[in-house]
Amino acid sequence: MFDRDDDVLERVVDRLREPIxxxxxxxxxxxxxxxxxxxxxxxxxRWWDWLRQPREVSIRPLTALAAAAALAGVxxxxxxxxxTQGAAGLADTTVVEFVLVAPHAATxxxxxxxxxxxxxxTPMHPVKNGSIWSVTVPLPAGRHRYAFLVDGARWxxxxxxxxxxxxxxxxxxxxxxxx
Amino acid sequence: xxxxxxxxxxxxxxxxxxxxxxxxxxxxxGRYAVHMLGDREDAEEALQDTFVRAYRSLARCEEERFGxxxxxILVNRCRTAGRRASRRHRxxxxxxxxxxxxxxxxxxxxxxxxxxxxxxLGRLAPVLREAFLLKHVEDMEYEEMARYTGVGVSxxxxxxxxxxxxxxxxLTEVExx
Numbered sequence: 001m002f003d004r005d006d007d008v009l010e011r012v013v014d015r016l017r018e019p020i021x022x023x024x025x026x027x028x029x030x031x032x033x034x035x036x037x038x039x040x041x042x043x044x045x046r047w048w049d050w051l052r053q054p055r056e057v058s059i060r061p062l063t064a065l066a067a068a069a070a071l072a073g074v075x076x077x078x079x080x081x082x083x084t085q086g087a088a089g090l091a092d093t094t095v096v097e098f099v100l101v102a103p104h105a106a107t108x109x110x111x112x113x114x115x116x117x118x119x120x121x122t123p124m125h126p127v128k129n130g131s132i133w134s135v136t137v138p139l140p141a142g143r144h145r146y147a148f149l150v151d152g153a154r155w156x157x158x159x160x161x162x163x164x165x166x167x168x169x170x171x172x173x174x175x176x177x178x179x
Numbered sequence: 180x181x182x183x184x185x186x187x188x189x190x191x192x193x194x195x196x197x198x199x200x201x202x203x204x205x206x207x208x209g210r211y212a213v214h215m216l217g218d219r220e221d222a223e224e225a226l227q228d229t230f231v232r233a234y235r236s237l238a239r240c241e242e243e244r245f246g247x248x249x250x251x252i253l254v255n256r257c258r259t260a261g262r263r264a265s266r267r268h269r270x271x272x273x274x275x276x277x278x279x280x281x282x283x284x285x286x287x288x289x290x291x292x293x294x295x296x297x298x299x300l301g302r303l304a305p306v307l308r309e310a311f312l313l314k315h316v317e318d319m320e321y322e323e324m325a326r327y328t329g330v331g332v333s334x335x336x337x338x339x340x341x342x343x344x345x346x347x348x349x350l351t352e353v354e355x356x
Contacts, residue, residue, distance in 0.1 A: 008350045009315075009343060015296050016316045022209035026223055027201045030230045037235055038194045103195055131195035 028159035031101045035132040093138040094177045098146070100124065100158070103131035105150045110135050112146030112172075119149050141178030147171060183242035190237060201230050204246065208253050214312055215257040217301050225260040229253045247323075254309070254327045261305050299349040303342055310338035311346070 098110050108124040114137065115121040124133040133148075145164045148156045157163055157171035164172045180199070188196040208229065212222035233240070233249045240248045300308055313324045314335075321332045328335065 006343075006347070009346060011292075012296050012299070012346060012350070013315050015292065016210075016214055016300075016312070019206060020210040020213050022205050022213075022219075022226065023223065024202075024205075026205060026226060027198055030201050030227050031195070031198050033227065033231045034194060034197055034234045037231055101195070101198070129193065129195065 025159045028101055031132075032099045032160040035099050035101065035127070035134070036097065039127065039134075092178075093140050095136050096139050096175060096177060097134060097136045098124070098148075098158070099160075100133045100148050100150075100156070101131060102133055102148075102150055105133065107151055108133040109149045109152075110137065110146060111149050112144055114139055114144050114146070119152065124148075139175070139177045143174055143176050145172045145174055147173065182245040186237060186240060186242045186245055189234070197230075197234055200233075200245065200249075204249060207246075208250065211250070211312060211317060212253060212257055212260075214300065214316065215305075215308060216260055217297060221260050225253065225256040228260075229256045232256070250317075251327045254313075258305070258309070295350065299346050302349055303345055307338050307342035307345065310335050311342035314339045 100108055102108055108126075109119040110122040110124055111117045111119055122135055122137060124135040126132070127134055146158070147170065148158065150156055155170045158173035158175075161173040161175060164174045182200065182203070185196050185199050189200075205226070209222060209226055212225045213219060216222050216225060229249065229252045232252050300311075303311065309328065310324070313319045313327065314321070319327075321335050324330075324335050325332050330338075
């Protein structure tokens, strides 16, 4: 590959060709992002397919007027509802999606300081042939500790998030909302 | 199961099967990213981005060429990540994970040599480092390198030659000290 007097470059290449072991937990982090991406793509594909389908639409003028009135009513109602929520402080929450890849799990729950670590409060739902579990939770701004409870017994930290100190002997993770 | 089998399964909706490809190519791609970026954290980030992008555009992948195709995505991600890293001035730190896995007796010599190689590689301009790694570490033909980088074959040959010359000078300087 190199000239005879290029022993030093041969040694460099030998060193650089040695295998490197990457962190195996990287796989789980990738799959969490893939799962999120997959669900977004599914949703977009379905909408795109629906929009591309040709349709024949027939409507009576009276029905059109009634629909317009109903839409105006809904818009007015939503406006009122939003301002009420804002007054109650819910506007400060952010919806956070939690995802875990657990192909062999029968049940998975999200537990954390936001639901008093109660396994019954936030069950996760299987998607993609049951290999990926997901749930969305509205959380106020700040740092929250959480973990996954698999099959009611196995306590797992989120491989895709920073770890929290194991104060109680069980692994948990940290999610920061806002700020 | 071949890469092509897995690509077909993922395209058919079996997202979890993609994990097999990630596990299969993680270390192989990781080596290039670590050497190119000189930092494990940056390399892992580039690797994650690479796999997610590969998943999203899997429809464009020729089933039999997944390995080469995903490597092309990584080369581009490393270019972007390298520009970010150079702005942070955090290039080429010690790879303590590799050192920790080396037997104790070899650690001192090995660590010195590793440090020297990393230092010399880090002194190369990114385009020279990229050309050197693709040619001599990943063992690619110039035509293939041209497809990945968008640079002409003669320019790549020049870059590889300049990288070798520069490394030779740098390593000779070290040996004299």
